[in-house]
Amino acid sequence: MxxxxxxxxxxxxxxxxxxxxxxxxxxxxxxxxxxxxxxxxxxxxxxxxxxxxxxxxxxxxxxxxxxxxxxxxxxxxxxxxxxxxxxxxxxxxxxxxxxxxxxxxxxxxxxxxxxxxxxxxxxxxxxxxxxxxxxxxxxxxxxxxxxxxxxxxxxxxxxxxxxxxxxxxxVQPWEPERIEKALLKRGVPAERAQALSVYCEGSLGRALQMQEDASYWQARETVKRSFLSVKSAASLPGAAQALKDQKDQGDRLLDILEQEIRGLLHAKALGDTDRADDFPPAWQDAPPASLRRILEAILTARRWKNANVGWAALSEGLMQTISEEMKTWQV
Ligand SMILES: [Zn+2]
The missing domain is CATH 3.40.50.300 (P-loop containing nucleotide triphosphate hydrolases)
Known part of the structure; x- marks a missing residue:
């Protein structure tokens, strides 16, 4: 690159x-x-x-x-x-x-x-x-x-x-639009450029590092297949399976999940439906107050992690919270 x-x-x-x-x-x-x-x-x-x-x-x-x-x-x-x-x-x-x-x-x-x-x-x-x-x-x-x-x-x-x-x-952090433009100019595929521009915290250098880091894209997939694919209590074991053996990158997965949800909240606030489209349909209707409660649950999960609570218990607890919140969305 x-x-x-x-x-x-x-x-x-x-x-x-x-x-x-x-x-x-x-x-x-x-x-x-x-x-x-x-x-x-x-x-x-x-x-x-x-x-x-x-x-x-x-x-x-x-x-x-x-x-x-x-x-x-x-x-x-x-x-x-x-x-x-x-x-x-x-x-x-x-x-x-x-x-x-x-x-x-x-x-x-x-x-x-x-x-x-x-x-x-x-x-x-x-x-x-x-x-x-x-x-x-x-x-x-x-x-x-x-x-x-x-x-x-x-x-x-x-x-x-x-x-x-x-x-x-x-020197101010870059606006996401400028980063996205710079990435597109470098030939980064549009979908990735958009995601990177939101998650690189205003740093083009960081965006480029993330772009080349295959493990980052794998971690995003893992988040999609686990936390974001929770539907009901019945889907929890399947979602938990995707997080097995992921203990070592627990912090990164929690970071990505947090960024995703913040991105969704931001997109909702702006009325940016393109961005919200990346989420499973159920998430697109999630009320902001509920998403904020999930963000709090992520914060709690981090605290637990720092207090050496096991990854399996902690990630399942978090998915349980997401599943509880989801029940309130389908009214
Ligand atoms: Zn020279």
């Missing part, structure tokens, strides 16, 4: 598109701070942008990074002398001042490839206050043709003085 491109990543939000256009027009800020929840694609975007800055494989900025030139290859193998990644040392949680000193030392010398240099600091909030002050000094001094790309989940953990030196860009 291939790696994500910078263009695809930028398509996720207006703020990233604006940044990409700045890159295309050669108007990039020398220090960027990408702020947003974990999983929205900040890191992927920062890495691709850094690689694009060092790519010499094509004159056409729209197609950078090319992925094939010397600059790209060295960047990807983390051997590019002008790409710096200050990060926590193994077994450490914070980025200490030593990591920054090494970076400053490198920056004080001439660029090794005679061109741009990029510094990528992922999870910049991991920098200790001393490290942040050290970075601030570097930002204040300014270095020619050097770009700093920082990402953080928690903006308030970054010194205001650093933030004021950076162009701060808030």
């Amino acid at each position: 291939g790696e994500l491109t910078l263009r695809e990543c930028a398509a996720g939000s207006e703020t990233l598109l604006a940044l990409w256009h700045d890159f295309l027009n050669g108007r990039m800020a020398s220090a960027l701070l990408l702020i947003g929840e974990s999983g929205v694609g900040k890191r992927t975007f920062a890495r691709l942008l850094a690689q694009a800055l060092l790519c010499s494989g094509t004159e056409d900025a729209e197609h950078k990074p090319c992925g094939a030139c010397r600059g790209c290859k060295r960047f990807l193998s983390r051997t590019h002398p002008d790409a710096l990644f200050p990060a926590p040392l193994p077994k450490e949680k914070t980025i200490k001042i030593d990591a920054l000193r090494g970076m400053i030392d490198t920056l004080s010398r001439h660029s090794l490839e005679g061109g741009r240099r990029v510094v990528v600091i992922e999870n910049a909030e991991k920098m200790t206050p001393q490290a942040q002050n050290c970075l601030l000094k570097t930002l204040e001094d300014g270095a020619e043709d050097t770009y700093f790309l920082l990402t953080c989940d928690v903006e308030s953990a970054i010194l205001p003085t650093i933030r004021s030196r950076c162009r701060c860009v808030r």
Whole structure:
């Protein structure tokens, strides 16, 4: 399916598109701070942008990074002398001042490839206050043709003085419609693209991972053949059979079931009958209040699971609840 491109990543939000256009027009800020929840694609975007800055494989900025030139290859193998990644040392949680000193030392010398240099600091909030002050000094001094790309989940953990030196860009989770469009462009079948766009929590990267993960699609099938195929008390043993030996992926099955039911509630709220059509007919008529009670039962099942209640007892209990709720739908 291939790696994500910078263009695809930028398509996720207006703020990233604006940044990409700045890159295309050669108007990039020398220090960027990408702020947003974990999983929205900040890191992927920062890495691709850094690689694009060092790519010499094509004159056409729209197609950078090319992925094939010397600059790209060295960047990807983390051997590019002008790409710096200050990060926590193994077994450490914070980025200490030593990591920054090494970076400053490198920056004080001439660029090794005679061109741009990029510094990528992922999870910049991991920098200790001393490290942040050290970075601030570097930002204040300014270095020619050097770009700093920082990402953080928690903006308030970054010194205001650093933030004021950076162009701060808030990155929102992708809208499902944008993800669906991006997946269709990549040739993902329509039905899967639709499902993935709802379940990837606003992350195209996660959607692509899920798309390639055969076990995910198997788990969805299992949920369909078990929890969602409960009809009456008589159907419980058959449904339970589908969950036998599935203990190890119990959490994932509960996640998928929860996502499915939330998706159905959402579709009902929007009057989106296409989406509701994916469910067995009985479910399409389920009253929202009843679906919410099932969501609560899933929550309880999770608690039981964490308290080491056996998977068979727990999943059968949950199916029992679903079957009880279903009785109230057929009035
Ligand atoms: Zn390249």
